[in-house]
Amino acid sequence: MTEEVQENSLPRESHRIVIPNEIVSPRSIIKKERLEKRYKLCCACTFLAIFIIGFILVILFLTVFKVKKPKINLTSMKIKGLQGANPFNLAPITNLTAIADVSVKNPNIASFKIKNGTTGIYYEGVQVADSQIPRWNAKAKKTTDINVTMEFMLQKILSVSGLVEDLTAGSIPLNTKTRIKGNVDIIGIIKKTIAVKLDCNFKFLIANQTIQNYKCNSTVKLQI
Incomplete structure (x- = not known):
């Protein structure tokens, strides 16, 4: 009897079954x-x-995102004031104006923004005309034409020794130097400054206002 009482008096916790975490x-x-x-x-x-x-x-x-070099060419030129010029009497020549068309082919997926530029005309090594190229936006994947007007410096062109001979022959050998600087910004991540140099040699035919024996050399540099 005593043993049964002792067993019943044991704490309940002793009868719990504990399962290990393992x-x-x-x-x-x-x-x-x-x-x-x-x-x-x-x-x-x-x-x-x-x-x-x-x-x-x-x-x-x-x-696609790589900045490519634009291609620039002198496509045509007209000189107003030379038609009917008398090689033996140059006094009537009071105003000579050159109108040059420069084409810019932009192969990039972003616009080529021209910030500044200059164009000069040289006759037997003497600079006889120049002009500033206006700010321009050459659209992506397109060819843009830039119209540049230049006023001749009469004193300089009249001082060239071969002028009378060339006017008699009906053609004038000229050289143009074009310098353009701009930038390309692709989605705000890739930004490049592009500097272009274009030197062209040709003969300008006075009668039909066209250029002949056209040869150009261009240099394009990409800058950060």
């Missing part, structure tokens, strides 16, 4: 493995996506 059911193991696989798959997909995006960006920066 004991894990097979179902929880499978669930944990699935979560680990999903985590690894997610990391692999993220890494692959970053790699693909980075690869695409590199290709774009090397091709």
Whole structure:
């Protein structure tokens, strides 16, 4: 009787069954493995996506976003005031004006913004005319024509020794020097300053106002 009373008097806590934390059911193991696989798959997909995006960006920066050199040419020129000039009496020549057309081919995906530029005409090494090129916006993937008007410096052109002979022959050998500076800004990330030098030699035919034996040499530099 005494023993039964003692057993009943034991604390309830002594009858609890405690399962150690180390004991894990097979179902929880499978669930944990699935979560680990999903985590690894997610990391692999993220890494692959970053790699693909980075690869695409590199290709774009090397091709589409790469700043390309514009092409500039002197397409035509007219000189007003030379028609009917008498080689033996140059007094009536009081005003000579040259109108030159310069084409700018912009191969970039952004506009080529011309900030400043100059054009000069040289006759037997003597500069006889010059002009400032106005600010211009050459649109992306297009060819833009710039019209430049230049006033001749009469005293200088009349001082050239071969003027009478050339007027008699009906053609004048001329040289033009064009300097243009501008910039290309691609989506605000890639910015380049472009400096262009264009030197052209040709014969100007007075009668039909055209140029002959046209040869040009251009230099284009990309600057940061």
